[in-house]
Amino acid sequence: MDPVRPTSDNQRNALKNGTLPEIEEVRPGIHAIALNMPGMQPRYAFSYAILAGGESRAVHLIDAGLDTDENWAALSSALAGLGREISDIATVTLTHLHFDHTGLANRIREASGAIVRMHAAEAAAVREGLQFSAGHDVGDMLGQWGVPTQFRAELLAIATARADFGSAVTIDSEITDGDLLQLGDYQARVIHTPGHTTGHLCLAVESAGVVFTGDHVLPVINPGIALGGRRAADPLGEYYASLERLAPYADAEVLPGHGFRFTSLGARSAEIRAHHEARTAQAVRLLAAEPGLGVWDLASKLSWTGGWDALPIVSRISALAQTDMHRARVLAAAQ
Ligand SMILES: [Zn+2]
Numbered sequence: 639m640d641p642v643r644p645t646s647d648n649q650r651n652a653l654k655n656g657t658l659p660e661i662e663e664v665r666p667g668i669h670a671i672a673l674n675m676p677g678m679q680p681r682y683a684f685s686y687a688i689l690a691g692g693e694s695r696a697v698h699l700i701d702a703g704l705d706t707d708e709n710w711a712a713l714s715s716a717l718a719g720l721g722r723e724i725s726d727i728a729t730v731t732l733t734h735l736h737f738d739h740t741g742l743a744n745r746i747r748e749a750s751g752a753i754v755r756m757h758a759a760e761a762a763a764v765r766e767g768l769q770f771s772a773g774h775d776v777g778d779m780l781g782q783w784g785v786p787t788q789f790r791a792e793l794l795a796i797a798t799a800r801a802d803f804g805s806a807v808t809i810d811s812e813i814t815d816g817d818l819l820q821l822g823d824y825q826a827r828v829i830h831t832p833g834h835t836t837g838h839l840c841l842a843v844e845s846a847g848v849v850f851t852g853d854h855v856l857p858v859i860n861p862g863i864a865l866g867g868r869r870a871a872d873p874l875g876e877y878y879a880s881l882e883r884l885a886p887y888a889d890a891e892v893l894p895g896h897g898f899r900f901t902s903l904g905a906r907s908a909e910i911r912a913h914h915e916a917r918t919a920q921a922v923r924l925l926a927a928e929p930g931l932g933v934w935d936l937a938s939k940l941s942w943t944g945g946w947d948a949l950p951i952v953s954r955i956s957a958l959a960q961t962d963m964h965r966a967r968v969l970a971a972a973q
């Protein structure tokens with residue numbers, strides 16, 4: 639299979655330089671709008687605006703960035719440049735419940751009457767109050783993960799602060815796997831891809847040769863798994879199955895939630911899977927040598943980009959959750 643290759647210099651260079659990419663028409667009528675995430679990593683999230691052709695002024699949005707006044711203004715001016723307004727937005731389809739994707743949805747809904755839709759499993763998680771939790775109580779997990787006492791207060795403070803990004807999103811329409819959505823002149827197929835979150839979805843537009851992948855498949859970053867909604871018994875296995883569900887679109891160009899667009903979906907999916915499998919294999923070796931290793935100690939021995947000690951404390955909760963997954967998988971396989 640071909641190696642992963644960026645398909646936009648504009649987006650690729652922006653990511654490299656830490657700037658925001660310019661708005662870009664990626665297919666006729668499909669525009670990628672980068673919305674800022676100040677002080678965060680990744681630096682921006684894409685919202686995709688699909689314009690109906692002909693007489694219609696309707697705009698269909700996929701994902702809605704982080705809820706800030708700056709992003710509201712950026713989205714308004716991006717649409718103005720396309721001869722449209724916020725009030726023209728007819729639908730907002732959300733790939734998943736994270737606040738960097740749902741942010742402006744409530745405001746858009748109020749301003750335009752847009753129908754906001756999400757996968758049914760994700761909508762259920764929002765209703766249950768799980769939009770801002772990672773599917774587990776971090777306070778409880780810190781003990782189970784064997785986090786040394788001196789780090790617990792700081793990690794808990796970060797987890798709590800991160801849970802404070804606006805109010806829960808209001809959903810008008812719940813969609814499920816196989817649904818066909820009419821987005822302007824394009825028809826998009828809903829593919830349920832649980833893993834990153836419970837009700838994550840991707841949208842495949844076969845006629846355009848693209849798949850909107852949200853945070854399920856990203857360039858550069860290996861998406862975190864089990865970061866929202868109900869936690870599966872084997873989150874990694876669930877995620878792999880979701881990668882396989884996209885196999886019919888292996889040659890497609892990916893329009894991701896962050897970073898830059900690229901080809902191909904199949905090549906990048908294989909890379910991500912290999913990354914996780916290597917880490918599981920590493921966990922197998924470490925646990926064979928020291929069967930009693932807890933999550934914290936195991937995490938400190940696994941390879942992380944730049945090393946565990948250099949991993950910012952904000953990234954450690956996610957790293958610990960990922961380590962927990964690999965450890966559980968190894969222990970389950972050993973039984
Ligand atoms: Zn996400």
Ligand SMILES: [Zn+2]
Binds near residue numbers: 736853896
């Ligand atoms: Zn995201």
